[in-house]
Amino acid sequence: MNATLTYLAGFGNQHQSEAVPGALPAGRNSPQRVAHGLYAELVSGSAFTAPRHANLRTWLYRRRPSVQVGGYTPLAHAWLKTGSAGGVNAPPDPMRWHPVPIPDETTLPLDFIDGLRTMVVNGDADAQTGMAAHLVLMNRPMGRRAFTNADGEMLLVPQQGRLRITTELGLLDVAPGEVALLPRGMPFKVDPHGDGPARLARAYVCENYGAPFRLPELGPIGSNGLANPRDFLAPTAAFEADAGGYELVKKYGGELWRADAASTPFNVVAWHGNLVPFKYDTTTFMTIGSISFDHPDPSIFTVLTSPSDTPGTANCDFVIFPPRWLVAEDTFRPPWYHRNLMSEFMGLVHGQYDAKPEGFKPGGASLHNSMVPHGPDAEAFDKASAATLAPHKLDDTLAFMFESRWRFRPTAFAMSGGALDTGYAACWAGLQDRFRP
Numbered sequence: 001m002n003a004t005l006t007y008l009a010g011f012g013n014q015h016q017s018e019a020v021p022g023a024l025p026a027g028r029n030s031p032q033r034v035a036h037g038l039y040a041e042l043v044s045g046s047a048f049t050a051p052r053h054a055n056l057r058t059w060l061y062r063r064r065p066s067v068q069v070g071g072y073t074p075l076a077h078a079w080l081k082t083g084s085a086g087g088v089n090a091p092p093d094p095m096r097w098h099p100v101p102i103p104d105e106t107t108l109p110l111d112f113i114d115g116l117r118t119m120v121v122n123g124d125a126d127a128q129t130g131m132a133a134h135l136v137l138m139n140r141p142m143g144r145r146a147f148t149n150a151d152g153e154m155l156l157v158p159q160q161g162r163l164r165i166t167t168e169l170g171l172l173d174v175a176p177g178e179v180a181l182l183p184r185g186m187p188f189k190v191d192p193h194g195d196g197p198a199r200l201a202r203a204y205v206c207e208n209y210g211a212p213f214r215l216p217e218l219g220p221i222g223s224n225g226l227a228n229p230r231d232f233l234a235p236t237a238a239f240e241a242d243a244g245g246y247e248l249v250k251k252y253g254g255e256l257w258r259a260d261a262a263s264t265p266f267n268v269v270a271w272h273g274n275l276v277p278f279k280y281d282t283t284t285f286m287t288i289g290s291i292s293f294d295h296p297d298p299s300i301f302t303v304l305t306s307p308s309d310t311p312g313t314a315n316c317d318f319v320i321f322p323p324r325w326l327v328a329e330d331t332f333r334p335p336w337y338h339r340n341l342m343s344e345f346m347g348l349v350h351g352q353y354d355a356k357p358e359g360f361k362p363g364g365a366s367l368h369n370s371m372v373p374h375g376p377d378a379e380a381f382d383k384a385s386a387a388t389l390a391p392h393k394l395d396d397t398l399a400f401m402f403e404s405r406w407r408f409r410p411t412a413f414a415m416s417g418g419a420l421d422t423g424y425a426a427c428w429a430g431l432q433d434r435f436r437p
């Protein structure tokens with residue numbers, strides 16, 4: 001299979017791809033006999049009756065229907081948690097985590113499934129609300145093992161190492177700086193795409209139980225800007241040579257289940273629709289900021305949003321802080337001190353984050369939960385308060401945020417897995433009372 005891509009020009013648009021000429025039926029979805037002896041199968045990512053702009057479905061033309069799989073049995077996983085019930089009680093303090101080391105394969109072999117480590121959870125997968133933020137540590141490919149998440153879609157944010165993602169609809173190659181979205185209910189596998197040290201990979205994962213991610217509305221920004229639809233890339237149809245059995249692992253109702261299949265689930269020869277995996281390169285994000293004074297709210301950095309049933313109050317937003325010019329006059333340029341109804345889980349792909357020049361490391365994470373105050377550390381405050389306000393480029397930086405209306409509960413792994421930065425609060429200890437009436 002080759003990792004070639006087509007433009008995904010807008011989420012509502014229909015796309016099509018065929019790996020064998022003539023495999024895609026013309027003019028109808030399920031003809032009496034599909035060309036080349038293929039089976040037609042529909043995957044619906046929304047209710048049939050969802051409004052047209054939110055309706056997601058794809059037709060698959062495949063060598064075997066996906067119903068052909070043995071019975072599922074439970075598969076234990078100590079570190080994968082789902083919903084607020086999977087978290088532990090934690091104080092309303094800002095929290096931060098050091099990068100969790102990626103073990104060597106000889107010490108602890110980890111593929112994408114084994115390497116999942118849930119950090120924070122909220123909501124309820126059965127109620128299709130909320131999300132989880134996971135880390136995933138990988139040092140080996142999945143081989144003949146596939147993963148399907150029936151609880152939610154998965155947004156991968158690679159932090160270290162290139163990844164090759166095999167999906168039902170084709171291949172996606174992603175590297176740090178890019179992200180990939182894997183729709184709910186669609187089998188995939190994620191493999192480190194390198195040898196030697198390059199085979200050690202770390203990624204952040206947002207597992208979204210709620211409404212599928214979509215592009216945010218632009219309002220007065222107009223028809224261009226932020227993430228542009230033409231920069232979301234879908235795979236082209238590709239199928240795997242059938243070389244015997246597969247282990248299928250499914251996340252379903254917060255638990256993992258496994259089954260043996262006689263053949264590969266990656267047997268789709270042609271497809272058309274708009275429920276598709278995609279990748280997106282964050283360097284194509286058109287960043288908007290102040291050209292006079294003050295900061296706009298960080299919502300201007302939203303790449304994708306999963307709305308909830310309350311207008312403007314997201315189940316989850318995916319927000320990035322990419323390289324950008326700071327030019328505002330008479331302005332404290334790092335993020336302000338604040339507290340927020342929304343809960344913020346942050347990660348750092350590379351470089352430095354301007355509110356925390358030290359301490360917040362690439363591969364690490366932080367949690368500023370609903371109404372938990374946070375802001376620049378003492379070093380960042382002192383530096384920014386005294387800085388000469390010439391135009392300044394923030395370069396070599398990519399931080400991001402999974403922001404949710406639902407309060408996060410950290411997992412037992414997050415609290416006692418060894419990565420918690422117990423000295424985080426000290427970064428604000430040096431802030432003095434500067435009041436001089």
Ligand SMILES: [Fe+2]
Pocket residue numbers: 338340344368374
């Ligand atoms: Fe914040």
